[in-house]
Amino acid sequence: MTDTLIHLEKLWKIYPVGPGVAALQGIDLAITQGEYVAIMGPSGSGKSTMLNLLGCLDRPSRGRYWLGGQDVSGMSDDQLSDVRNRRIGFIFQSFNLIPQLTLVANIEVPLFYQGISRRSRHSRSRELAAMVGLGDRLDHRPSELSGGQQQRAAIARALANDPLVLLADEPSGNLDSQTSVEILALFDDLHRRGRTIIIVTHDQGVAAHTHRIVRLRDGQVDSDTLNGGGKAGT
Amino acid sequence: MKAFFNKLWDIIRLGLHDLGAHKVRSGLTVLGILFGVWSVIAMLAINEGGSYEAQRALRRLGSNNIIVSSVKPPAESGASAQSSGILEYGLQNKDVARLRDTIPGVVRCVVVRRTQRYASEAGRSLAVTVIGTEPAYARIAQTDMVGGRFITGADYLRARPVCVLTASLARRLLVYRDPLGATIWLGSEPFAVVGIIRQLPLALSGGASDVENYVVVPMTADLARFGEMNIMVSAGSETYEKVAVSQCILQMADEQAVIDGATVARSLLERQHPKQDYEVTVPLEIIEQIKQQRRLWNFMFLVIASVSLLVGGIGIMNIMLASVTERTREIGIRRALGAKRRDITVQFLIEAIALTTVGGLLGIFVGMLVPWAVERLLKFTTILVASTLVLPFVMAVVVGLVSGLYPALRAARLDPIEALRHE
Numbered sequence: 233m234t235d236t237l238i239h240l241e242k243l244w245k246i247y248p249v250g251p252g253v254a255a256l257q258g259i260d261l262a263i264t265q266g267e268y269v270a271i272m273g274p275s276g277s278g279k280s281t282m283l284n285l286l287g288c289l290d291r292p293s294r295g296r297y298w299l300g301g302q303d304v305s306g307m308s309d310d311q312l313s314d315v316r317n318r319r320i321g322f323i324f325q326s327f328n329l330i331p332q333l334t335l336v337a338n339i340e341v342p343l344f345y346q347g348i349s350r351r352s353r354h355s356r357s358r359e360l361a362a363m364v365g366l367g368d369r370l371d372h373r374p375s376e377l378s379g380g381q382q383q384r385a386a387i388a389r390a391l392a393n394d395p396l397v398l399l400a401d402e403p404s405g406n407l408d409s410q411t412s413v414e415i416l417a418l419f420d421d422l423h424r425r426g427r428t429i430i431i432v433t434h435d436q437g438v439a440a441h442t443h444r445i446v447r448l449r450d451g452q453v454d455s456d457t458l459n460g461g462g463k464a465g466t
Numbered sequence: 467m468k469a470f471f472n473k474l475w476d477i478i479r480l481g482l483h484d485l486g487a488h489k490v491r492s493g494l495t496v497l498g499i500l501f502g503v504w505s506v507i508a509m510l511a512i513n514e515g516g517s518y519e520a521q522r523a524l525r526r527l528g529s530n531n532i533i534v535s536s537v538k539p540p541a542e543s544g545a546s547a548q549s550s551g552i553l554e555y556g557l558q559n560k561d562v563a564r565l566r567d568t569i570p571g572v573v574r575c576v577v578v579r580r581t582q583r584y585a586s587e588a589g590r591s592l593a594v595t596v597i598g599t600e601p602a603y604a605r606i607a608q609t610d611m612v613g614g615r616f617i618t619g620a621d622y623l624r625a626r627p628v629c630v631l632t633a634s635l636a637r638r639l640l641v642y643r644d645p646l647g648a649t650i651w652l653g654s655e656p657f658a659v660v661g662i663i664r665q666l667p668l669a670l671s672g673g674a675s676d677v678e679n680y681v682v683v684p685m686t687a688d689l690a691r692f693g694e695m696n697i698m699v700s701a702g703s704e705t706y707e708k709v710a711v712s713q714c715i716l717q718m719a720d721e722q723a724v725i726d727g728a729t730v731a732r733s734l735l736e737r738q739h740p741k742q743d744y745e746v747t748v749p750l751e752i753i754e755q756i757k758q759q760r761r762l763w764n765f766m767f768l769v770i771a772s773v774s775l776l777v778g779g780i781g782i783m784n785i786m787l788a789s790v791t792e793r794t795r796e797i798g799i800r801r802a803l804g805a806k807r808r809d810i811t812v813q814f815l816i817e818a819i820a821l822t823t824v825g826g827l828l829g830i831f832v833g834m835l836v837p838w839a840v841e842r843l844l845k846f847t848t849i850l851v852a853s854t855l856v857l858p859f860v861m862a863v864v865v866g867l868v869s870g871l872y873p874a875l876r877a878a879r880l881d882p883i884e885a886l887r888h889e
Contacts, residue, residue: 289802289882310806317804328799328886332487344476345804347469389803 235265236298237396237428238286243295243305245281245451255281257451258295263397263430268423270439271432273448280401282448283432287320287399288312300396317345321390325402327382329374335361335385336370342393360388364418380411387418398422400431404438416441477809481816488789495785496825498778499862503829504836506771506858507850510764511837515848517760524749524756528606530573532716532727533747534565534735536709552695555743557711561735565714569730571723572716576602579685580712581696587639587650594635594679596652598688606715614646614661617684621660625686630661634678650681655691657683724750768857775861778825779869786818786873797877798885807878814877818870819863826862830855 238261245256255278263269273279284290285297288304291312297305304315316322321342329338339357348356361367364384366377374382383403390398403419404412420441423429431438439445440459447454485492536556559577566575579598584591597603604616612633621628629650636645636659648659665678696707716731718724728748735744790797797810833855837848 284883287802289886310808313801313804313806316802322802324886328795328802330796330799332484341800342803344480345473345800345806345809347473349472350476393804 236262237265237267237300238263238430239296239298240285241296241298243285243297244293245278245285245290246293255451256285256292259451259453261446261453261456263428265428266423266426267428268419268441268443269430270442270445271430271448272434272439272445273454274434276450277448277454278451279432279434279448281451283399283401286397286430287322288315313345317342318393319396321393321395321398323383323386323390323398323400323403325405327374327379327386327406329382329385329389331374334371334373335366335377338374338385339389339392341389346393356392357388360391361385363391364388378411379407380414383407383411383415384418387415387422391422397428397430400429402433402435402438403431404435405433412438473809474812477813478816478820481813481820484789485817485820491785492821495778495781495821496828498781499775499822499825499865500829500832502771502774502778503826503858503862504832505774506767507830507833507854508836508840509767509770510854511833511848511850512840512846513760513763513767514851514854515837515841515846517756518849519847520756521753524753528608528717529721529750529753530718530724531606531749532569532718532724532731533749534714534716534731535745535747536712537743537745538707539741539743552706552708554708555741556709557714557744559710561738562711562714564734564738565716565731568734569716569718569727571719571727573719574602574606574717576600576606576715576717577685577711578603578713578715579688579709581688581692583652583681583692585635585639585650585652585681587648590639590641592635592639592679594652594681596688597680597682598685599682600685603682603715606717609663609665612662612664614659616661616663617682622684622686625684625690627655627657627687627691628660628684629657630663630682631659632665632678632680633662634665635680636662652681652683653692657681657687721750724748771858771861775858775865778822778862779865782818782821782866783869783873785821786814786870787876789817790814790873790877793877794880794885794888797880798882798888801880801882802886810878810880811874814874815867815870818874819866822862822866826859829862830859833858 240259240261243256243259243261244254247253247255259282271279271282281290285292288299288307289312291307292305295305296303299315300319302315304312307315322328330341333341336354336357339360340353343353343356358367358370361370364387366381366384366388369377369381374385377385383406400419404415407415416438419429419431429442431442433439443459444457445459446456534557538553539555562575562577566572576599581596581598583594583596585594586592599617601617601619601622609616614630616630617628620626629652631639631645631650639645639650640648640659645659645662649656650659651657663682665680694708694710696709716727718727725748728746728751732746735746800810834850837850840846841848
């Protein structure tokens with residue numbers, strides 16, 4: 233296999249609650265550059281934990297996680313912040329734009345923490361806003377935008393740092409069906425341009441857009457299939 | 467490095483921006499700090515000015531002087547009320563000679579004999595204080611001549627019957643007349659008016675609040691015309707007092723000589739005058755006392771200031787904690803997008819410091835306006851020195867730092883996953 237972007241090896245996450253809840257129990261997973269993956273599973277299956285670990289928001293209790301060839305499983309909080317800042321693009325169900333900032337300012341938040349000058353941040357941010365079709369909404373605040381527009385802005389923000397991987401958590405969960413279609417079309421488009429995308433969802437319709445579906449159950453990989461029936465990850 | 471400063475500057479802008487988003491809240495917090503800083507500056511400036519005024523008044527007495535005065539001893543101490551009925555007390559000429567010769571650093575020694583008499587002219591009669599003294603008195607008392615001249619060495623040597631009047635006395639005694647060249651009677655003795663002075667410095671007037679009805683004559687003439695006895699007429703009875711020297715003013719070379727000299731003078735007189743019929747006044751010591759007092763006041767003001775700034779600080783901490791809670795989700799978003807704990811700490815700390823800095827600057831501004839207004843309206847002297855402005859400001863900023871630190875650290879310690887879930 234070429235260009236393994238994400239490589240999980242016997243990944244465990246145990247929460248120290250009572251006797252210890254093992255949310256993930258030895259996950260092995262490899263995702264290559266340019267893949268379009270859905271992570272599915274019923275609630276309590278470990279989806280969210282998986283997302284947090286993939287997004288470097290949390291550290292595994294055991295096992296290894298390589299992101300872009302770098303072992304991130306033992307990194308410090310500051311190092312993980314840097315990884316999130318430079319290599320990961322987050323897209324949330326509830327958009328998570330910062331309410332008091334304008335659209336441009338929201339898009340450039342990741343660049344802000346890279347210490348990039350205001351001028352280059354602004355131009356990059358404008359470019360991205362135009363790319364997601366919000367070129368005429370630059371100075372609007374999130375509350376002045378529709379849900380679909382907010383999610384577009386969030387996607388633009390996730391792309392600001394040119395990340396290795398886009399991590400989306402139920403990206404259409406808060407949108408009406410029409411808007412969902414538009415947002416998913418945007419994902420499809422990004423995938424065509426070579427982006428690696430991982431979508432955590434329980435929505436079959438969303439998963440249908442992807443090329444590979446990883447199903448979790450009780451903290452373990454239940455199935456890992458290519459969309460269309462083939463077996464993936466081998 | 468450049469990236470670091472870019473980021474820092476951006477975080478500062480961000481902090482200010484967020485404050486701007488909560489104008490009322492920020493404004494009220496700023497107000498708390500403003501009042502703290504303002505009140506301290508105003509108090510310090512007024513206090514400083516007041517003590518300056520007092521010091522200036524005392525300096526007019528001469529901070530280089532030691533003033534030794536004769537004081538009537540308490541009656542029950544049997545103050546040599548001899549059979550003759552003459553009350554004799556106070557400094558003798560030999561005391562003066564001893565003081566002058568023993569104390570090191572005496573530049574000038576002037577002796578004053580003070581008596582109460584009636585001055586009359588053309589049927590007008592006024593009670594006055596006659597100061598018999600030496601020509602050098604003018605220099606020690608720093609009297610302003612309004613007209614004519616002071617008594618001279620020749621006047622003194624020849625015991626000439628000449629006198630110098632205070633301006634107000636001249637006006638009352640010699641109405642409508644040019645006082646210079648006029649002759650007035652002190653008791654039954656004629657004296658020619660040769661000069662007019664403005665008034666006597668209060669401390670040299672011998673404790674009397676009246677600094678206006680004074681006649682200065684050569685001491686030699688005083689003794690020659692009136693003798694050593696001073697007859698006091700009060701409530702129908704006559705008292706005879708004999709006071710050789712009412713006051714002896716020693717002008718010293720420098721302030722150190724004043725301090726040492728005062729000690730010597732006190733121990734010397736203590737031995738010679740067990741009856742305590744004298745008093746040593748040292749303007750410099752009073753000035754020092756005033757300075758001491760001012761330090762005490764300043765300290766108290768600082769304590770009050772600290773309390774008010776502490777209250778302001780608690781206000782800031784409160785606001786910042788509320789802000790952290792309110793913006794938990796924002797903190798989570800920022801952390802997810804790559805903000806380090808440090809970045810979050812700095813962001814909130816800067817907001818707190820910005821609040822106090824703005825409050826402090828406005829406080830300085832208002833604090834400068836108030837002394838100015840006080841000076842205009844109440845005619846107080848106020849003095850603003852740099853430290854008066856800077857100290858409360860620095861205190862305010864430190865308060866911001868300290869009270870912002872806890873909320874900022876609390877914000878930074880939030881778990882990003884939890885924070886993102888926060889509604």
